[in-house]
Amino acid sequence: MKILIKNGKLVDPANDIDAFYDVLIEEDKVARVSQDIDPNILGEGDRLIDAFGKVVMPGFIDLHVHLREPGFEYKETIRTGCEAAAHGGVTSICPMPNTKPVIDSPERVRNLLERAKDAPVHVLPIGAVTIGQEGKELADIEGMQETGIVALSEDGKSVMDSLLFRHAMEQAAQYEIPMFSHCEDKALVDGGVMNAGDKAEELGLPGITNAVEDVIVARDILISKETGAQLHLCHCSTADSALLVGMAKDQGLRVTAEVCPHHFTMSDQEITEDDGRFKMNPPLRSPKDVQALKDALASGVMDVISTDHAPHGAQEKAQSMKKAPFGIVGLETSFALGFTELVQGGYLSLAQLVEKMSVNPARVLGIDKGNLAVGKTADLVIADVEHEYEIDSSSFASMGRNTPFDGKKVTGRVVTTIVDGKIVYEYSR
Ligand SMILES: NC(=O)N[C@@H](CC(=O)O)C(=O)O
Numbered sequence: 213m214k215i216l217i218k219n220g221k222l223v224d225p226a227n228d229i230d231a232f233y234d235v236l237i238e239e240d241k242v243a244r245v246s247q248d249i250d251p252n253i254l255g256e257g258d259r260l261i262d263a264f265g266k267v268v269m270p271g272f273i274d275l276h277v278h279l280r281e282p283g284f285e286y287k288e289t290i291r292t293g294c295e296a297a298a299h300g301g302v303t304s305i306c307p308m309p310n311t312k313p314v315i316d317s318p319e320r321v322r323n324l325l326e327r328a329k330d331a332p333v334h335v336l337p338i339g340a341v342t343i344g345q346e347g348k349e350l351a352d353i354e355g356m357q358e359t360g361i362v363a364l365s366e367d368g369k370s371v372m373d374s375l376l377f378r379h380a381m382e383q384a385a386q387y388e389i390p391m392f393s394h395c396e397d398k399a400l401v402d403g404g405v406m407n408a409g410d411k412a413e414e415l416g417l418p419g420i421t422n423a424v425e426d427v428i429v430a431r432d433i434l435i436s437k438e439t440g441a442q443l444h445l446c447h448c449s450t451a452d453s454a455l456l457v458g459m460a461k462d463q464g465l466r467v468t469a470e471v472c473p474h475h476f477t478m479s480d481q482e483i484t485e486d487d488g489r490f491k492m493n494p495p496l497r498s499p500k501d502v503q504a505l506k507d508a509l510a511s512g513v514m515d516v517i518s519t520d521h522a523p524h525g526a527q528e529k530a531q532s533m534k535k536a537p538f539g540i541v542g543l544e545t546s547f548a549l550g551f552t553e554l555v556q557g558g559y560l561s562l563a564q565l566v567e568k569m570s571v572n573p574a575r576v577l578g579i580d581k582g583n584l585a586v587g588k589t590a591d592l593v594i595a596d597v598e599h600e601y602e603i604d605s606s607s608f609a610s611m612g613r614n615t616p617f618d619g620k621k622v623t624g625r626v627v628t629t630i631v632d633g634k635i636v637y638e639y640s641r
């Protein structure tokens with residue numbers, strides 16, 4: 213089968229393209245990229261997409277997603293999570309291992325891959341660092357790598373035993389597998405549920421200081437420096453995280469870092485009430501931190517935008533922040549928030565946004581994606597960047613509706629998502 217995408221603006225920064233090009237897809241590959249491809253080459257069963265007024269980009273790669281299967285299917289299943297990805301223009305996702313059971317062995321990686329084999333988007337699993345994420349004994353890192361994990365992560369917490377973490381980093385270096393670090397000093401959290409500061413005081417809620425994150429960011433960078441392991445820092449939320457990542461890069465270390473849309477879109481000052489929808493880890497920070505993250509994305513210190521899509525049940529989130537679980541959904545709002553806050557906000561060009569959402573994530577993983585040259589896999593997304601609308605969580609494909617952005621006015625609508633040359637999502641008004 214062929215798909216011809218005509219009249220769109222192709223934004224393919226891996227090939228330095230930002231211009232009007234038609235794209236022909238044959239089977240699962242990009243077959244031609246050229247200024248005017250004749251639709252008469254199409255036959256029965258082929259598809260012509262008129263992308264006039266739209267942008268055509270490599271599919272987004274989300275390095276940080278929580279699918280709740282196995283174990284928490286009432287929050288999300290592999291199917292619904294992958295459909296949410298398709299709705300968001302995300303063609304590959306890396307699910308974190310904090311399921312029940314934890315993805316901490318080759319058998320469990322195999323089981324996850326088996327469950328995901330008919331999923332509408334690519335599922336690239338991440339293996340836990342320690343058995344059961346208990347922080348006591350290293351998981352079978354080599355075995356999981358042979359079975360197909362793309363990274364290691366203890367996401368949900370940090371490996372607090374620094375020596376054990378160092379041993380994990382030695383293996384990460386040996387088997388050439390990136391370590392995705394969730395940075396949170398467990399003791400320093402001290403029962404905090406939102407950013408420490410005036411707002412937490414006003415709401416009478418216990419605070420999480422910036423150092424909770426920053427001390428582990430510093431530790432992990434230093435351990436990466438000594439072991440040579442590739443380190444990717446998850447959901448950076450503070451000004452000092454950005455400063456430390458910048459220092460690591462100045463030293464030429466193998467360190468990359470991600471920012472989530474909520475952390476560059478909303479500050480703790482916008483938390484209007486004690487509502488579980490505003491609760492995630494790390495928390496919404498001060499306006500000064502938000503500004504520092506936007507600047508770090510613009511300067512290139514921050515490499516990647518990932519969502520940390522973390523669905524939870526409606527009831528568990530409809531509680532005080534003291535009780536609700538940490539996490540918000542993100543797959544279906546990330547492109548619009550990135551476009552609205554960063555492109556319209558003047559921090560990034562659209563091509564740079566595509567770098568953060570597709571090209572750089574592929575580089576972190578060392579995979580041949582995020583690139584629409586002839587012969588590459590046809591994973592792509594078409595979006596209408598003129599379309600203004602209000603975010604409506606009731607329209608989400610995700611089972612999780614836990615977002616603080618319901619009703620927010622944004623610009624940028626994903627209209628078509630193609631994975632392996634197959635249309636997996638089309639927007640219908
Ligand atoms: N980010 C969150 O607030 N929650 C994540 C865990 C995590 O990413 O640390 C979850 O699994 O719910």
Ligand SMILES: [Zn+2]
Pocket residue numbers: 367368369394395446447493494
């Ligand atoms: Zn985390």
Ligand SMILES: [Zn+2]
Pocket residue numbers: 276277278308367368520522
């Ligand atoms: Zn996470």
